[in-house]
Amino acid sequence: MTDKIGLFYGSTTCFTEIAAEKIQAQFPPGQVELFNIKDVPLKEAEQFDNLIFGLSTWDFGEIQEDWESRWDEISDLNLAGKVVALFGMGDQVGYTDWFQDALGMLHDELAASGATRIGFWPNQGYDFAASKALTPDGEFFVGLALDEDTQYDLSEERIQQWVAQLHQEYAEVS
Numbered sequence: 001m002t003d004k005i006g007l008f009y010g011s012t013t014c015f016t017e018i019a020a021e022k023i024q025a026q027f028p029p030g031q032v033e034l035f036n037i038k039d040v041p042l043k044e045a046e047q048f049d050n051l052i053f054g055l056s057t058w059d060f061g062e063i064q065e066d067w068e069s070r071w072d073e074i075s076d077l078n079l080a081g082k083v084v085a086l087f088g089m090g091d092q093v094g095y096t097d098w099f100q101d102a103l104g105m106l107h108d109e110l111a112a113s114g115a116t117r118i119g120f121w122p123n124q125g126y127d128f129a130a131s132k133a134l135t136p137d138g139e140f141f142v143g144l145a146l147d148e149d150t151q152y153d154l155s156e157e158r159i160q161q162w163v164a165q166l167h168q169e170y171a172e173v174s
């Protein structure tokens with residue numbers, strides 16, 4: 001897969017931004033273009049056939065503030081025929097009842113967008129009480145779940161594995 005990928009993220013204290021840069025670095029130079037949605041309307045995402053959206057969860061299950069302020073733009077997006085993967089940042093120890101909730105909320109909000117979704121991620125290797133980001137069978141997160149607060153050491157490997165998985169899934173859906 002050599003098509004351009006638009007990676008749109010919101011980040012309050014830079015953790016999601018740094019993860020976005022690490023994801024970008026797993027692809028050939030120039031393939032992934034980063035957009036901080038603080039500065040860029042979500043409508044810009046429509047210019048890409050392949051998209052990655054990243055966000056963090058804040059304040060007991062709330063959406064990161066820049067995504068919150070652009071939330072109404074999601075329902076206007078036409079992502080029919082586009083391939084979308086999500087990643088989220090959270091803290092499974094400090095916020096164990098709300099781990100990665102915003103990832104699940106973004107997934108739900110995108111349901112009507114027409115996008116083909118890829119990048120679901122097994123929930124093994126985490127320890128939390130509840131999350132809105134799980135698939136109905138509870139086995140997967142609806143995107144890559146990163147925890148820079150309590151599992152910082154695992155992020156790099158998770159990102160590498162996830163991007164390898166994306167490459168496989170891009171091949172399957174194209």
Ligand SMILES: Cc1cc2nc3c(=O)[nH]c(=O)nc-3n(C[C@H](O)[C@H](O)[C@H](O)COP(=O)(O)O)c2cc1C
Nearest residue numbers: 011012013014015016056059060061090091095100
């Ligand atoms: C005040 C505060 C509230 C948070 N609330 C949650 C939460 O409800 N669920 C969760 O999974 N993580 C929560 N977190 C953890 C953040 O999502 C995590 O630190 C993330 O890496 C921040 O990413 P950002 O700097 O890109 O916004 C919270 C962190 C802080 C400081």
